[in-house]
Amino acid sequence: MVHTLRVIHLCFIFVFVLTTVLFWQQGQLFSQGYRTSQLSQLESVIARIESRAQYKMDSLRYLKQIFTEAMDDPMFPGSANAPWEANSNVLQSPLWIGELPLPESVTAGEAFPLHDPLEVRQEMNALRKIQGLFPLATRGSELFADLYYISREGQFIVSLSQQVNTLLINSYNPHEKQGSFVLASPLLNPQRSTFWTRQNIAQSNDTLINGAIPVDFRGEWIGLLGMAFSNESVQRFITASLPEGSQNAYQLFDEQLNPLTTVVGAENGFRLNAQQIATIRKMLADKPRGTLRSGPVFITFGEMRDTRSVLVSTQSLSQGLHEEFGRFSILLVTMWIIFVLFLLASHRVICRLVHNMGGLQREMQHHALHDELTGALNRRGFFAKTSQISPDYIDYTVVQLDLDHFKKVNDVYGHLVGDNVLVHATRRIQRAIRSQDILGRIGGEEFCIYLPNSDLKAGIMVATRIKWELQSAPMMLEDGSQLPVTASLGVASHSEYPEYTLDQIQALADMRMYRAKESGRNQVCWQDEASRQV
Ligand SMILES: Nc1nc2c(ncn2[C@@H]2O[C@H](COP(=O)(O)OP(=O)(O)OP(=O)(O)O)[C@@H](O)[C@H]2O)c(=O)[nH]1
Numbered sequence: 001m002v003h004t005l006r007v008i009h010l011c012f013i014f015v016f017v018l019t020t021v022l023f024w025q026q027g028q029l030f031s032q033g034y035r036t037s038q039l040s041q042l043e044s045v046i047a048r049i050e051s052r053a054q055y056k057m058d059s060l061r062y063l064k065q066i067f068t069e070a071m072d073d074p075m076f077p078g079s080a081n082a083p084w085e086a087n088s089n090v091l092q093s094p095l096w097i098g099e100l101p102l103p104e105s106v107t108a109g110e111a112f113p114l115h116d117p118l119e120v121r122q123e124m125n126a127l128r129k130i131q132g133l134f135p136l137a138t139r140g141s142e143l144f145a146d147l148y149y150i151s152r153e154g155q156f157i158v159s160l161s162q163q164v165n166t167l168l169i170n171s172y173n174p175h176e177k178q179g180s181f182v183l184a185s186p187l188l189n190p191q192r193s194t195f196w197t198r199q200n201i202a203q204s205n206d207t208l209i210n211g212a213i214p215v216d217f218r219g220e221w222i223g224l225l226g227m228a229f230s231n232e233s234v235q236r237f238i239t240a241s242l243p244e245g246s247q248n249a250y251q252l253f254d255e256q257l258n259p260l261t262t263v264v265g266a267e268n269g270f271r272l273n274a275q276q277i278a279t280i281r282k283m284l285a286d287k288p289r290g291t292l293r294s295g296p297v298f299i300t301f302g303e304m305r306d307t308r309s310v311l312v313s314t315q316s317l318s319q320g321l322h323e324e325f326g327r328f329s330i331l332l333v334t335m336w337i338i339f340v341l342f343l344l345a346s347h348r349v350i351c352r353l354v355h356n357m358g359g360l361q362r363e364m365q366h367h368a369l370h371d372e373l374t375g376a377l378n379r380r381g382f383f384a385k386t387s388q389i390s391p392d393y394i395d396y397t398v399v400q401l402d403l404d405h406f407k408k409v410n411d412v413y414g415h416l417v418g419d420n421v422l423v424h425a426t427r428r429i430q431r432a433i434r435s436q437d438i439l440g441r442i443g444g445e446e447f448c449i450y451l452p453n454s455d456l457k458a459g460i461m462v463a464t465r466i467k468w469e470l471q472s473a474p475m476m477l478e479d480g481s482q483l484p485v486t487a488s489l490g491v492a493s494h495s496e497y498p499e500y501t502l503d504q505i506q507a508l509a510d511m512r513m514y515r516a517k518e519s520g521r522n523q524v525c526w527q528d529e530a531s532r533q534v
Contacts, residue, residue, distance in 0.1 A: 004354055012347045016340070023336045030332065034325040035291050038300045041243060042313050043289070045250065046302050048241040053211070053307050056227060057194040060213050063130045063147070064225050070126035071217050123151050123223065127158055134160065149215075150181060150224045164228050167208055171199040184214035184224045192216060196307045198254060206231040207260055209307075235261045238311075247319040248300075253310045257281055260309060270297055270314045284310065371441045373419055374426035382440025386450045386502055396452050397459030397493040398502075400509035401429070401466065403445040404486045404521040417477065424475045425485055432465040447487075448506060456493035456526060463489040463524040471522060488516035491526040 127149055134147045148159035148168060157172075159165040173179060180197040183189060192214050199208045212226035229237070238250055242265050249270060252261040257277045263270070272280070276294050280301050283290040288303040296317035303310050320326045369381030377385060403425055410418040422445065429439055429447060438450040449466070451459055467489055474482040490513030492505050500508070508528075516525035 004358075005351060008347070008350055008354060012343060016343055019339060019343075020336070023332060023339075026332055027329070030325055030329055034298075034320070034329075037323075037325060038248075038291060038298060038313070038315065039289060039302075041246065041248065042300045042302050042311065044243060045238075045241050045313070046304055046311055049238065049311070050304055050306060052237065052241065053196075053304075056211050057213075057306075060194055060211055060225060060227060063133060064213050064215055066130050066133060067126040067149075067215060067225060068217055070129040071122045119222070120151065123149070124158070131160065146228050148226050148228060150226070152181075152221060152223045159228070164208075164230075167201055167230075168199070168228060171201045171208060173199075180210050180212045180226060181224055184212060184221070186214075186221055189214055198260070207254075209234055209260070231261060235264055239264045247322050248313040248315045250311060250313050253312060255308050255310065257310060263314075265313075266315075266319055270316060272299075272312065272314075280310070280312070374423050374441055376426050376430075376447070377438065377440040379440065379442040382438065382442055382448060382450070383502075385438055385440075389452065394498070395455060395495060396450060396502075396505075397454040397456060397462075397491060397495075398506050398509040399449040399451065399459055399463045399466070400490040400492075400506065400513040401447040401449065401463075401487045402443075402513055402517065404488060404517075406445040409483070413477070413483070417483070421475055421483065421485055425470060425487070428469040428473055428485075429466050432469040433462060437462070448509070454493070455495045456491065459491040459493050460524060460526050463491045463526075467522065467524055486522035488513055488521045489524045490514070490516055491524060 130147070146159055146161045146164035148157060148164060150157045157165065157168055159168065180195075180199075183195055183197060186192075189195065194211060194213045197210045197212060199210065200206075201208055208231075209229040210226050211229070212224055214221060215223045215225050234252065238252060238261065242248075242250065247266050249263045249267065250265045251259060251263045251272075254260055257272075257280060276292075276299065279292060279294075280290070280299070283292065284301070284303060288305075289301070291298065291300045293299070298315045298320060299312065300314075301310055301312045315323075321330060369377060369384060371378040371381075403421070406418065406421070409421055422441070425445075426439070426441070426447075429449065433439060433449055433451070436452055438452075440448050440450075442448045449462070451462055454462070467487065470485050470487050474484040477483055490509045490511065492509035492512060494500065494502075494505055497505065497508070512525040512528065515528075516523045519525065
């Protein structure tokens with residue numbers, strides 16, 4: 001049965017491992033699918049942001065075109081006012097003007113004419129012209145921008161809103177290496193293309209994001225046209241770019257992974273820690289897109305080359321479970337748990353069945369080989385056991401025992417007392433033999449004892465001890481009287497007839513037992529011719 005149980009355990013372990021591996025593989029596929037879906041979701045958000053940002057840059061190029069054309073337009077003489085007086089021009093809404101300290105590196109070594117009122121007026125006229133066109137370039141309100149122009153000639157900055165004007169002036173750092181004016185120089189921007197820059201707003205954690213383009217006129221670099229986007233407007237812009245029903249939170253970072261916006265989208269309260277930022281930075285050095293799992297949070301990130309920023313999306317476990325992949329994962333895990341529970345239950349039932357069957361089998365085997373009344377081996381059990389071991393034991397002796405006048409006990413005291421005598425006699429015999437000796441009740445009141453590793457002499461000693469055990473302990477009856485129990489015993493040893501089989505030795509002992517009966521009972525006989533009594 002132990003073997004059967006072991007096979008059952010192995011089968012169940014095999015099924016458990018196999019199905020767990022299958023479920024795990026399925027989980028891996030889900031996990032891969034989830035990763036891909038997160039990346040494609042981020043990709044689509046990045047594509048939207050980039051296309052919108054590109055639209056802004058295209059608008060800027062278009063406005064620059066109009067601006068340079070207007071500089072040459074003789075039909076638009078413009079205002080005769082000096083730039084710092086332009087606020088008084090009431091024809092359109094005011095242009096806000098401020099003085100801007102241009103970096104020395106930009107102006108050094110170049111012979112600037114002092115403020116040429118004509119060129120400055122031309123610039124102002126051109127600005128007036130594009131001022132009217134600008135609202136067309138700010139499609140919708142999701143990305144509020146303000147247009148500004150920095151005149152290299154006049155060293156002033158003009159913008160449509162006073163707020164942006166002040167911000168630009170306050171945050172302008174002429175020594176900034178990546179400052180917009182520096183990046184617009186022909187040296188660093190020979191293609192004269194658009195570019196993105198950032199300015200940290202003084203006394204605040206906010207950043208002003210600028211899209212800018214250098215303006216050249218008649219082959220000479222005269223200024224810079226730009227759009228400034230406030231932090232909140234970028235935030236609104238990203239929110240508007242998110243897919244509907246997205247469970248992710250997004251945050252925009254600069255290339256050094258300093259946050260440019262606060263978290264937008266689903267609110268999961270998650271903030272990247274220093275270690276996660278270091279990991280993302282390391283991964284970005286290899287690939288522009290990537291994913292990582294950090295505890296219960298799944299992080300997806302992607303670089304946006306044009307705007308030189310990094311978009312990071314995070315999804316907490318609970319948010320992920322609201323998505324299709326999350327629901328499938330729950331289903332998969334539930335199915336696995338149900339399966340394992342079912343497997344455990346069936347394993348338990350089968351083991352119990354096998355155990356019960358084993359018990360039943362052992363019980364049946366015991367009944368088949370043992371005498372129910374005395375508990376000793378029955379005839380079949382005795383011969384089964386002795387024939388099992390007798391080939392190994394060549395030096396054995398058999399004692400055949402028959403209770404004396406047992407019929408009389410039955411007749412006088414009844415069968416119940418007769419049964420008790422049999423039990424009593426069995427116990428007494430067991431007291432007189434060794435644990436390795438085999439006792440069997442092979443007939444009604446007939447017993448046989450197999451003595452391994454015993455010669456005839458030892459057998460006679462055991463038989464004599466049994467005789468005395470019985471004789472010396474009569475059975476107590478219910479009325480307090482004593483019932484003497486004696487037996488006649490025959491002894492035969494394999495050593496006498498080595499060629500004999502166990503059956504033959506047992507038959508010989510039986511014959512000698514009859515001799516003991518004939519010789520007057522309650523005695524041991526071990527010879528064929530003349531019985532010897534002890
Ligand atoms: N109570 C009881 N009696 C049994 C059992 N098995 C056999 N007997 C009885 O044992 C008696 C055996 O009697 P006999 O073979 O004539 O032998 P005996 O009376 O012992 O006489 P001797 O052997 O010559 O001394 C029979 O009456 C059987 O019915 C049993 O399990 N219980």
